[in-house]
Amino acid sequence: xxxxxxxxxxxxxxxxxxxRLSAGSSQVASGxxxxxxxxxxxxxxxxxxxxxxxxxxxxEAQLETARAEVVSAISNAPGLADPVVSRYFGTKTGExxxxxxxxxxxxxxxxxxxxxxxxxxxxxALIQAQDQGTASASLVRLFQAASRTxxxxxxxxxxxxxxxxxVSVALDLATDLSEERDWAGKNVVVFGTGAxxxxxMALLRERGCTDISVYSPSGRAAxxxxxxxxxxxxxxSLPAALAAADVVIGCSGSDSRVGAExxxxxxxxxxxxxxxxxxxxxxxxxxxxxxxxxVELITLESVRLAAPEEQAESVRQAEEIVAAAxxxxxxxxxERSIDSTIVALRRxxxxxxxxxxxxxxxxxxxxxxxxxxxxAMRRMVKQLxxxxxxRARELAAAGRQDDYVAALDALYGITVEEPAAAxxxxxxxxxxxxxxxxxxxxxxx
Numbered sequence: 115x116x117x118x119x120x121x122x123x124x125x126x127x128x129x130x131x132x133x134r135l136s137a138g139s140s141q142v143a144s145g146x147x148x149x150x151x152x153x154x155x156x157x158x159x160x161x162x163x164x165x166x167x168x169x170x171x172x173x174e175a176q177l178e179t180a181r182a183e184v185v186s187a188i189s190n191a192p193g194l195a196d197p198v199v200s201r202y203f204g205t206k207t208g209e210x211x212x213x214x215x216x217x218x219x220x221x222x223x224x225x226x227x228x229x230x231x232x233x234x235x236x237x238x239a240l241i242q243a244q245d246q247g248t249a250s251a252s253l254v255r256l257f258q259a260a261s262r263t264x265x266x267x268x269x270x271x272x273x274x275x276x277x278x279x280x281v282s283v284a285l286d287l288a289t290d291l292s293e294e295r296d297w298a299g300k301n302v303v304v305f306g307t308g309a310x311x312x313x314x315m316a317l318l319r320e321r322g323c324t325d326i327s328v329y330s331p332s333g334r335a336a337x338x339x340x341x342x343x344x345x346x347x348x349x350x351s352l353p354a355a356l357a358a359a360d361v362v363i364g365c366s367g368s369d370s371r372v373g374a375e376x377x378x379x380x381x382x383x384x385x386x387x388x389x390x391x392x393x394x395x396x397x398x399x400x401x402x403x404x405x406x407x408x409v410e411l412i413t414l415e416s417v418r419l420a421a422p423e424e425q426a427e428s429v430r431q432a433e434e435i436v437a438a439a440x441x442x443x444x445x446x447x448x449e450r451s452i453d454s455t456i457v458a459l460r461r462x463x464x465x466x467x468x469x470x471x472x473x474x475x476x477x478x479x480x481x482x483x484x485x486x487x488x489x490a491m492r493r494m495v496k497q498l499x500x501x502x503x504x505r506a507r508e509l510a511a512a513g514r515q516d517d518y519v520a521a522l523d524a525l526y527g528i529t530v531e532e533p534a535a536a537x538x539x540x541x542x543x544x545x546x547x548x549x550x551x552x553x554x555x556x557x558x559x
Contacts, residue, residue: 115154115252116171117211120184120203123164124225127202129414133395135188135202136165142187143167143248150183152176155250157243157257159218161235162280162395162414163225166218168211168257170250177207212256213440219260220267220436225418226283227429228273231313233264238309256443263439270435273428280393281314281365283417285321288361288389291410298322303347303359305329305398306366307338314363314393315342327355331368353380363391364398374402377409384408393417445511452510455519456503458530467495 122135143156146169156169167188171180182196189199206214214223219236221228240257243249249257267273289295300323304311307330318326326344328335335346347355356362356372357380364372377399381388391412392399404411471488478484509518522528 115250116174116177117168117208117252117256118171118177118180118184119166119168119206119211119214120181120188121164121166121206121214122202122204123166123223124418125223126204129163129395129418131202132163132165133397134194135199136160136395138190139165139188140242142184143169143243144246145187145190146184147248149187150180152180153183155243155253156184156248157239157253159236159239161232162393163418164218166215168215168253170252174207181205209440209444212259212443213437215256215260216263216436216440216443217433219264220432221264221273222429222432222436225414226278226280226421227423228432229279230268231279231281233261233268234309236264237261252447255447259439259443263436266439267432267435271428271431273432278422279313279317280414280417281310281317283421284363284391284393284412285317287412287416287420288391291389291412292360293387294360296322298324300360301325301327301358302361302363303327303329303352303355304344305331305362305364305372306368306394307332307334308366310365310393311338312342314365315344319343327359329355331366331370356380357384359388360386361389361391362399363393365393366398367394367396368398369396371397372399372403374400374406377403378406381406381408448510448513448515449507452506452515452518455515455522455530456506458528459502459506459522459526460499462526462528463495463499467491 122132124132127135139158139160143158146153146156146167152171153169154172156167159166159168165188167184169180169184171177182200185196185200185203188203189196215236217223219233221230221232224232236257240249240254240261243253285297289297292300294300297318302318302323302325304314304318304326305328306314307328311328315326315328327347328339328344329347329352330338335348338344339346356377377388377390385408387408387410389410389412390399390403392401393414395414399411401411401413403409471491474484474487478487506515506518509515519530522530
């Protein structure tokens, strides 16, 4: 099996394109497994800054076919042609996949370097794939290792210690644009009731903001505010809330977009400045609101440009932790890959041994001398297998397991077969309970 990932992120693609590619992303993993023939597992990581699909192909010879199948599954939702979608995605294979995911989970590839929200999104991506039955055992191990590495970076470095996140940087920008910097006196309206909205509410309260109203296009505002505080808004009460607001924050990503004419109408005659923060990947607010008098618009692109650089030493330490973790993980996987080969050699050797011992038993029965011969032969076989087993693991660690397999075939005629995946295509052989998560859990809305 070979790892493959398709990556479209803020580093190479504009956020509008990321949003278009992400339409229907929740169905990409199941779509590629149902429609393809070479992909045996898939996990989708979709955030406000990236769309990444991690999957498993049968062999290196199948990588191009697997990539084409993933591109086709992505194209289905936004209705884009495969060649158009294909050119926006970078491709990583093998060990590069591991290094990239570990860096992403640790916040090293984020628009706000060191932010901790993406680690939660990596966990959620795996949980969703497990729920959909698309996470292979190898992908489960990969994402779990990425989460452990993210925790190590958080515990062992100062990276992210300042509590930076996309939301916090956006609120800092809003503070700079406001006449009144104290959040305690601000009237805020939040669009959305997901994990991103929850993180926004928490940060607003940390800054002393108490006058928070919440609107949900899907009608979940009352349930959301019952546990998090704030005032729920309905479609009827929303216009008055917008008219009185100092700051409006969008993080719902719903199909309902607030138009510039709507804002102009409800704000007519107010004379009060308004800061609108649009953190939704698909935009909660019409970008034209930026042209309205008295309105300042902060977008994800604004946040990316304003994100402060973390201290170079902290980044260096985090990069070292990520690199070491990726190497250790790959070494473990190489050793795992040789296990079936070692089993095949031992099985072959033991079959020969049992055949010869059968002859001894027929000739000498269960006598003392026969038992001594059997004991000696088993001890000899154990010693003979020791060095080949050690060499197998050494060669696997060096990436030369194929040489070892070829040698067994040439010397003994042993054919090594890949073990069948338990649970069938796309199923995790060892399902992992979903751990409860706390705190901000998403880089995206």
